[in-house]
Amino acid sequence: MTSRQRVTAALRREPVDRTPVCNPTSVATVELMDLVDAHFPDANRDPEKMARLAATSYTELGFDTVMPVFSIIQESAALGCKIQWEEKDNWPTVKMSEPVWSELDDIRIPANLETHPDTKCVLDAIKLLRKELGDDVFIIGKTMGPWSLGYHCFGVEKFLLMSLDDPDMTMKCLERMKESTLRFGKAQIEAGADALTLPDHATGDLVSGEYYERFLKDMHIEFARDLDIPIILHICGKTVDRMEYIAQTGMAAFHFDSKNEPQESMDIVNGRISLVGNINNPETLYSKEPDDVGAEVTKNLEAGVQLVGPECAIPLQTSIENLKAIPKAVREFHASHPST
Amino acid sequence: MQSFIKEQEMGKTLDLGRRIELHSMDKYCHEISLGLYRKDAGGVPRLLVHTYSSSDGADARVAFIVDALRVMLGMKNAEGRNREIVFPCGTVHLRALKRAFLDLCKLETGAELKPRPLTAHDKKADGDLTAVNVGGGAYEIRSEDGSDAGNKRAVAVARGFAKICEMTAEGDPATRIRFSCGSSHDELIGMLMFRAQNVRAAMQEEEMASTKGVLAAPSQQI
Numbered sequence: 001m002t003s004r005q006r007v008t009a010a011l012r013r014e015p016v017d018r019t020p021v022c023n024p025t026s027v028a029t030v031e032l033m034d035l036v037d038a039h040f041p042d043a044n045r046d047p048e049k050m051a052r053l054a055a056t057s058y059t060e061l062g063f064d065t066v067m068p069v070f071s072i073i074q075e076s077a078a079l080g081c082k083i084q085w086e087e088k089d090n091w092p093t094v095k096m097s098e099p100v101w102s103e104l105d106d107i108r109i110p111a112n113l114e115t116h117p118d119t120k121c122v123l124d125a126i127k128l129l130r131k132e133l134g135d136d137v138f139i140i141g142k143t144m145g146p147w148s149l150g151y152h153c154f155g156v157e158k159f160l161l162m163s164l165d166d167p168d169m170t171m172k173c174l175e176r177m178k179e180s181t182l183r184f185g186k187a188q189i190e191a192g193a194d195a196l197t198l199p200d201h202a203t204g205d206l207v208s209g210e211y212y213e214r215f216l217k218d219m220h221i222e223f224a225r226d227l228d229i230p231i232i233l234h235i236c237g238k239t240v241d242r243m244e245y246i247a248q249t250g251m252a253a254f255h256f257d258s259k260n261e262p263q264e265s266m267d268i269v270n271g272r273i274s275l276v277g278n279i280n281n282p283e284t285l286y287s288k289e290p291d292d293v294g295a296e297v298t299k300n301l302e303a304g305v306q307l308v309g310p311e312c313a314i315p316l317q318t319s320i321e322n323l324k325a326i327p328k329a330v331r332e333f334h335a336s337h338p339s340t
Numbered sequence: 341m342q343s344f345i346k347e348q349e350m351g352k353t354l355d356l357g358r359r360i361e362l363h364s365m366d367k368y369c370h371e372i373s374l375g376l377y378r379k380d381a382g383g384v385p386r387l388l389v390h391t392y393s394s395s396d397g398a399d400a401r402v403a404f405i406v407d408a409l410r411v412m413l414g415m416k417n418a419e420g421r422n423r424e425i426v427f428p429c430g431t432v433h434l435r436a437l438k439r440a441f442l443d444l445c446k447l448e449t450g451a452e453l454k455p456r457p458l459t460a461h462d463k464k465a466d467g468d469l470t471a472v473n474v475g476g477g478a479y480e481i482r483s484e485d486g487s488d489a490g491n492k493r494a495v496a497v498a499r500g501f502a503k504i505c506e507m508t509a510e511g512d513p514a515t516r517i518r519f520s521c522g523s524s525h526d527e528l529i530g531m532l533m534f535r536a537q538n539v540r541a542a543m544q545e546e547e548m549a550s551t552k553g554v555l556a557a558p559s560q561q562i
Contacts, residue, residue, distance in 0.1 A: 034393035089364040151558040316553035319359040
């Protein structure tokens with residue numbers, strides 16, 4: 001199987017020759033930036049640099065996927081948010097202390113959403129990757145869900161308080177913001193993406209499973225229906241309390257955090273959605289040894305997790321040998337478990 | 341546009357061993373990253389400085405940092421190995437090496453390299469403190485003027501060395517520290533004297549470095 005065939009099959013929960021190694025968020029590191037001369041922040045704003053850095057996931061690390069949308073701010077920039085672009089060794093972030101919207105009528109998805117330089121950069125990078133990598137590699141795009149956009153555009157505190165004080169208004173806001181998710185997603189499909197990661201940060205630390213069911217489940221069902229390629233939902237943190245709902249959305253996969261036990265998570269989703277993950281970033285990939293990475297890979301494989309990879313965008317200082325330990329451990333596992 | 345994948349080719353990363361420290365943006369050389377790698381061969385840990393950057397001056401920058409490790413930490417070339425260096429004692433003082441490597445990366449290429457003295461002025465003691473090599477890998481921290489403040493600071497600095505160099509503190513008051521290898525490391529002690537005098541700042545710097553480059557969920561970016 002090619003990498004693309006392997007990932008496609010795993011997202012459908014069909015048989016694979018080995019478990020694919022998948023990166024639904026980012027595996028960019030400062031050393032890889034040096035290797036291909038494509039550094040942050042430029043690699044978030046220049047399509048060729050973005051594509052060059054993204055390709056290292058396949059050419060250097062041996063992953064089956066590439067993902068050029070390293071950050072979570074591209075469409076927020078197009079929506080008018082102020083961006084702290086940072087330097088080579090740090091992530092660009094939205095200045096959420098300077099929100100751009102405060103009420104429903106402020107929400108405007110601009111006509112140039114897809115042609116703004118920071119969103120167009122993503123589309124051009126996807127086209128470049130498709131042209132350069134051909135049909136063998138699985139290309140993942142990213143479109144932010146409305147809950148995450150709410151944090152970016154209203155500010156986290158204001159948006160969460162609104163969800164408590166005025167749930168109906170919150171729903172109306174989400175309904176308006178979902179246009180961004182759909183339009184940017186569709187533009188990436190047209191550019192050649194094979195799947196889309198859809199981060200919607202209803203994270204375990206701030207939002208309950210009941211909240212997910214009330215505010216987001218139906219909207220996620222719509223995304224899965226209206227975006228015509230596999231969608232990989234990404235939510236950080238402990239999310240076992242909402243995996244039952246997530247499994248009902250019709251999305252292809254859920255990118256889950258290491259705060260969730262692989263076997264427990266697999267038991268909950270019970271074959272209705274694939275799982276991707278969940279190698280711990282801050283402790284294991286960043287600070288520990290390749291053997292520790294391998295142990296976490298094995299734990300996921302033993303649980304039957306369909307696609308293995310880091311739990312979220314990896315720290316930029318992560319070592320290359322720890323990242324290479326992921327595909328290595330997958331190959332070793334399958335060599336010693338030929339029937340799995 | 342040229343094909344970047346053809347230029348990039350496949351698999352240009354190297355098996356350099358375990359990366360033990362990273363200076364992610366070097367202000368003296370095009371903000372390249374400099375990694376310190378460790379490989380163990382025949383029981384002897386060998387260290388290598390490497391950058392994946394091909395920027396102008398990157399090789400010279402790496403060579404300067406290697407020179408700095410030799411001169412300022414008393415390391416030497418590994419036998420038969422061109423680019424690798426070792427501690428003369430044949431072990432690796434990991435924590436001290438990591439701290440010293442990051443500090444050496446703050447030196448501009450071409451800066452004068454010479455071992456730092458074992459005596460340093462201490463503001464809080466309002467006097468000089470000396471790390472006296474008493475043999476067997478042990479050092480005694482002494483206040484030159486023997487004042488109360490100086491003696492207290494000698495204990496504090498010994499405690500600092502114990503922490504940042506992973507040395508064992510001995511004596512009562514505990515002003516003596518010892519390397520587990522039993523060998524002298526005057527250059528390393530001299531290099532890290534100012535860090536041992538202000539361990540809290542060193543720890544804070546380490547803590548800040550450990551969170552940099554980690555992407556937090558929007559909910560945690562309040």
